[in-house]
Amino acid sequence: MAESIDYSGRFSADVGNFFRSPVREIFKRVKLDEIYSFAGGYPHSSTFPMEDIRELSSLVIDRYGAKAFQYGATQGVPELREALAARYSVPVDRVQISTSSQQGIDVCTRVLVDPGDVVLCSAPTYLGALQSFRSYRADVRSLDFNAPDVEQRLEAIVSGGGRIKFCYLIPDFQNPSGETMDLDSRRRLVDLARRFDFLIVEDSPYRELRYEGESVPTIYGLAPERTIHLGSFSKIFAPGFRLGWIIADPALLDSIYVCKQSLDLCPPVFDQYLAAEFLSSGRLDANLVRSKELYRSKRDHLLSLLERYMPEGVSWTRPEGGLFLFLTLPEGFDSVAFYDRALDAGVAYVAGSFFYADGSGRNTMRLNFSFLATERMEEGIRILSKLLGEELERL
């Protein structure tokens, strides 16, 4: 083999802003089934409709033949776009299939954001979105959209020369907090977006997973002219298919369409037909009923375990849906430093500060309740609570 060369001076400026997902790094260190993992956002294996997929694989081959294996349209196959348009009552020309909803976030940033442009988000927010925004050298600003001074803060950004491109939000069962924006907050946000003329990226991977309470209208429904709605099959079918969708104004989708030609030409075709048949046959809804039942009971179980085992001074959110809840510990506790001790004892979580654009929130942690087997949750929480109790006594 020839000598190796130095790559360090060869990279684009963007690369300097890449950062690796601490969540994905955890998964490289441990085998998920050997620990008590409250870390990832993995759906529970039992929600994957494997027998449906076995049948649908044959059905897709019989029904669509070679078309299911050939290059497909960049926008996605018509059958899947039409099924989604019908499900969410939007015109089909507003539906673009994405190769994962992560790609939806990434491609929106690509077509909208130049280095230095402002992207607004809440604190905490989804780590993968922060990775993408940073990778395009966006100026990421955390904002509490319900704060009384939000207008002044937006005015300060604009008068300081900031070009606000969009605001990124997960209004339903947020990752990581588990919280849901109420209708008033959504209306206020839309009002601000119209006043300050920025777009809204509404990331909705968990919206279909509501376990109690009333569904709140989407932000897209309130402001379809300026909202980009991102959906995902990862939590309602299977993440292994890497399929999501983008609902937005055709003027914006046209740029995304041209961009996607050079990104990957088209989304996976066989997988799209599987998803289209899974959806239009009614199997998706049937599977969703079972998944929601499972997740509701897992959420309830985790909440009761926290109630029972957690030391005083620890509080947590009570999500109405989704996959996560968020713990807040006393000031001074450091969930990043504590992480290795927990992992040594066999328990994984994600340190909350990874979800803050400014690295704050060291006294928080995200717990996932979808992945770990229900019967293993108690032992995991017992271990974590005991360690936390010892740590808090030392503070």
Added chain:
Amino acid sequence: MAESIDYSGRFSADVGNFFRSPVREIFKRVKLDEIYSFAGGYPHSSTFPMEDIRELSSLVIDRYGAKAFQYGATQGVPELREALAARYSVPVDRVQISTSSQQGIDVCTRVLVDPGDVVLCSAPTYLGALQSFRSYRADVRSLDFNAPDVEQRLEAIVSGGGRIKFCYLIPDFQNPSGETMDLDSRRRLVDLARRFDFLIVEDSPYRELRYEGESVPTIYGLAPERTIHLGSFSKIFAPGFRLGWIIADPALLDSIYVCKQSLDLCPPVFDQYLAAEFLSSGRLDANLVRSKELYRSKRDHLLSLLERYMPEGVSWTRPEGGLFLFLTLPEGFDSVAFYDRALDAGVAYVAGSFFYADGSGRNTMRLNFSFLATERMEEGIRILSKLLGEELERL
């Protein structure tokens, strides 16, 4: 619905350099099976191993269970990376799975190229690569690497302040020309890359489709320290799976790995297991024997039809493999202007100038011989040749 808003001022600077694929636009205008299409780079439907896929879908479900539907590693599933590492005799830490080889091109450009950086390519070259290079505002320079003045031209670029990042090539059965670089040319290129210290992106989607002659060593094999080798399952399995691979130095792959986290987290997982089993079971090689036999006979048929029907003054390449050959017509002929007449008569091709970074090559056209049914090729070439004859008489 709320009023619409103006999107025109909202896009990033990159968007101004996006251009749509004229090939994909053709496919929006016509139904491929209703015309004589020599246009796309579509594999023939009969090469898709649908009965294998039916069996393998069940086998993957039985063998890998939920793992095949869960989130996967960003680098790709180990089974597929290992199978490719074994097939191409490279260490597994040099193999990254990409969500299509188009993504391979795109992500290399993303991590290496800043606006204004020079990317070298041959003229003509693959259109989808030009789309990607332009989308990052690269300074794309066409170069004949066999020209006697190639060194002076490279020196002129460098002394003019050009930062040459990489050279992009399809050394085997090039798209669109069908030509293959001989070993001497590859060695000279490597020598130039070492002297002028640029990387080489070796795009090899057709390499396994050789119908005659001896295989030439890969450029990667000659210069593994500075070559990024891109492979694809599109032509040897099925394009609908959107799976490719990147073989490169781990220092470069590490940046691509972090980039890919924010691009789409991981490649499609179920599809990767299908590909891994297709490969390691020996079915891929068996299918490849049949595909090559089919394509060889289709190439031979097209060559004999061109010989028989084409008017004087038209010449073409004689590819030893791949999916394309390239026609050169007399100076003054304009294959872009001629295109609508051909399509009205039911024949589609791709105008050669689309493959030239500078828009030259108006007197060329690309013909694909993999897609159209063998028994329909004669009528298609007869029509095209007659029209061309009439047009050339008018010149």
